[in-house]
Amino acid sequence: MKRGLPMSLSLCIRCGTQRDRPIARCTKCGFAPTTDEDKAKSLLLSLDCEIDGEYRGRTKEELLALSTSFPAGGATFEQRDLDAVLAHARSGSAISSRKLLADLVRWVGLPLLALVLVFLLLHFTE
């Protein structure tokens, strides 16, 4: 075990060994996530799992506790969380640009609409 806290923390989904990056080969059992599902699980067992601003990973305390008492059959995952990670990975940037547009409309479009309404209101009350 290295001294000092790592910048990031993730667990091997097979044996629970701690490592720095979620998508890295395990130094203990040699497992490396290759399928989308394994990568999604690896992300869920890390501090790096965030989807559209919502945190889906575990806390460092949870990861450390899980690492010391790792279940023999491997970690279990909520299908809901797995689906969310997979959907996020597959949609790529499409979702974020759509979300960006929605944000733009919300933050620019609505005030603009309000301005136009105020303008019309003033114009017709003159």
Ligand SMILES: [Zn+2]
């Ligand atoms: Zn391992």
